[in-house]
Amino acid sequence: MKKTNWFRINVLKEEQWLNGFLQQGYKITKVTSWRSGFVFEKTSQAYVVRIDCQKAMKKEAFEEYKLMYEDFGWSYLQGSRSSGKHYWQKVSEGQEADQLFSDRQSTKNYYKQLMNYSLMFALPFFVLSCILFQQGTLSPDNMYLTRGLWDMEGSLFWKAFLFETPFALLRLFCPLIVIGSAILSLSAYYEYRKLQQQV
Known part of the structure; x- marks a missing residue:
């Protein structure tokens, strides 16, 4: 299933829109390079997606940033060192575990x-x-x-x-x-x- 994103300005609404599909039994398999389109796939597991906004990072800082969240089970979907927006997805584990930020x-x-x-x-x-x-x-x-x-x-x-x-x-x-x-x-x-x- 392919869907186009119309919430480029509002990150919070975009995240809510994406999670609406994930709650219907889908997961995101691809984010297009311009982050305006998404490809979904049916799954038996419940997934959650989060969008993070970051300043431009150096290569080393970017790799550390990705490793930090991957250690907590998040999969990096899309973004770049200078993109500002970063898409993360993981199997849902509950309210607090589904947040990118714990403190x-x-x-x-x-x-x-x-x-x-x-x-x-x-x-x-x-x-x-x-x-x-x-x-x-x-x-x-x-x-x-x-x-x-x-x-x-x-x-x-x-x-x-x-x-x-x-x-x-x-x-x-x-x-x-x-x-x-x-x-x-x-x-x-x-x-x-x-x-x-x-x-």
């Missing part, structure tokens, strides 16, 4: 990395959004390119409006990515602060 400090670090990942992912889209706003491309008058659209009436207006709306929404892609990344970063920050305040 509060590691969990805090995870949420901090997730915040950074979200912000770095959003940065180029933020720059593009600023350029589009400055050019006026995202104003209602300029988003729809049909000349005289707002002066049309009746069915002619609705036909032109409905035809061009998907293209106009594509122009909002960059700002929507920025908003989505900001929401994920804030939710990660909230979890980070909650852990920091625990005694």
Whole structure:
């Protein structure tokens, strides 16, 4: 079974989406090189997947990182020294054993990395959004390119409006990515602060 991932921005939702398939009796056999597609295989065992976010690592640090989790039974599915996102899978052993991080400090670090990942992912889209706003491309008058659209009436207006709306929404892609990344970063920050305040 092949599935495409639409949660590239939101790591937590992507992880939840993947585990939904694993709970139905599947395991992941392949993650495509662009991490947008997954190949699943039926299995009799229950599996769990976790996604970790890390800064770029040197080769030695990357090998140590992988060995550390492999010692605890995790299989490395996809990622690279500079990818930011790393996919791990293992046979489910229960609530605590199915977590990548066993202590509060590691969990805090995870949420901090997730915040950074979200912000770095959003940065180029933020720059593009600023350029589009400055050019006026995202104003209602300029988003729809049909000349005289707002002066049309009746069915002619609705036909032109409905035809061009998907293209106009594509122009909002960059700002929507920025908003989505900001929401994920804030939710990660909230979890980070909650852990920091625990005694």
